[in-house]
Amino acid sequence: MQNRSRLNLALRGTAAAVLLAGLGTWVATGAHRGWTQTSAVTMQKDEITGIDYPVRRDAFVAGVEIPLAAAGLAAVLAGVSLISRRRSAAGLTPAPQN
Amino acid sequence: MNTTTLRSSLRLAFAFSAAAAAAVAAPLSFDFKDPKGVNNVQFKLDAPLESITGTATGISGKISFDPAKPGATTGTIVLDAKSLTVGNPMMGDHLRSDQWLDVAKHPTITFEAVSLANVRTQGTATTAEVTGKLTVKGITKEVKVPVSLTYLADKLGARVNDPKVKGDLLVLRANFEINRSDFGIKPGQMTDKVSEAIQLSLSIAGAAPRA
Numbered sequence: 125m126q127n128r129s130r131l132n133l134a135l136r137g138t139a140a141a142v143l144l145a146g147l148g149t150w151v152a153t154g155a156h157r158g159w160t161q162t163s164a165v166t167m168q169k170d171e172i173t174g175i176d177y178p179v180r181r182d183a184f185v186a187g188v189e190i191p192l193a194a195a196g197l198a199a200v201l202a203g204v205s206l207i208s209r210r211r212s213a214a215g216l217t218p219a220p221q222n
Numbered sequence: 223m224n225t226t227t228l229r230s231s232l233r234l235a236f237a238f239s240a241a242a243a244a245a246v247a248a249p250l251s252f253d254f255k256d257p258k259g260v261n262n263v264q265f266k267l268d269a270p271l272e273s274i275t276g277t278a279t280g281i282s283g284k285i286s287f288d289p290a291k292p293g294a295t296t297g298t299i300v301l302d303a304k305s306l307t308v309g310n311p312m313m314g315d316h317l318r319s320d321q322w323l324d325v326a327k328h329p330t331i332t333f334e335a336v337s338l339a340n341v342r343t344q345g346t347a348t349t350a351e352v353t354g355k356l357t358v359k360g361i362t363k364e365v366k367v368p369v370s371l372t373y374l375a376d377k378l379g380a381r382v383n384d385p386k387v388k389g390d391l392l393v394l395r396a397n398f399e400i401n402r403s404d405f406g407i408k409p410g411q412m413t414d415k416v417s418e419a420i421q422l423s424l425s426i427a428g429a430a431p432r433a
């Protein structure tokens with residue numbers, strides 16, 4: 125019984141960690157409201173021709189799918205934990221005596 | 223100096239003058255292969271979550287431009303379709319796949335300028351509407367594109383940081399829109415996810431070196 129309780133606690137802890145990691149990554153990389161980008165563009169100007177041109181550099185910018193996926197995974201983990209808790213609670217309840 | 227010698231000298235002088243005049247009047251051939259990687263095409267497609275924007279720098283081609291007759295400009299610009307890049311790599315793979323641009327089968331996008339209309343020149347700048355043939359994914363359509371041309375005489379040396387290099391530059395800018403359906407890119411499909419219209423912005427410079 126104690127093992128099951130520890131498992132539930134671990135599942136809930138993992139769910140919270142996944143959710144925080146997903147949200148944290150998204151916020152830390154600029155809270156971009158589009159899809160994930162692995163490169164970013166900055167514009168520069170060529171002095172002679174006056175042409176504005178893009179310079180692409182490697183950069184990880186988390187998109188909305190990162191916190192959404194994290195939230196989904198956290199929900200699954202939390203759900204499993206709840207089901208497990210209910211099952212253990214059901215196992216503890218003594219059967220009605222007639 | 224006798225008469226014969228004078229005539230010969232005059233003929234020679236005339237020949238040199240004519241050759242020089244022809245050299246000045248002849249249209250210049252500008253090569254748009256840019257070692258500096260400045261030449262670029264930017265594209266944008268509207269989409270619900272976020273507009274799909276990307277860039278391409280694999281540009282080459284030649285344009286014949288006469289500073290005295292900008293309206294006679296002709297030439298071809300070629301874009302290496304593999305150089306199309308977007309920020310999301312999965313999106314980039316889709317873009318280059320056979321479902322979209324099929325760059326393995328159609329590695330280039332070309333624009334051939336056929337004629338210019340509404341030509342207006344002020345100083346070194348010319349604006350015009352170019353009628354040309356745009357080929358995307360193997361399908362060629364006639365399009366009309368508003369362009370601006372800026373002729374920069376003797377600026378090639380400054381651009382390559384070598385004053386010994388003599389030549390001119392031609393800067394070409396164009397902003398226009400095409401429909402992906404016209405070029406067989408998922409015609410009538412996924413219009414709720416990606417717009418039909420593709421906005422294109424072209425900024426390129428060509429060089430005409432002089433010996």
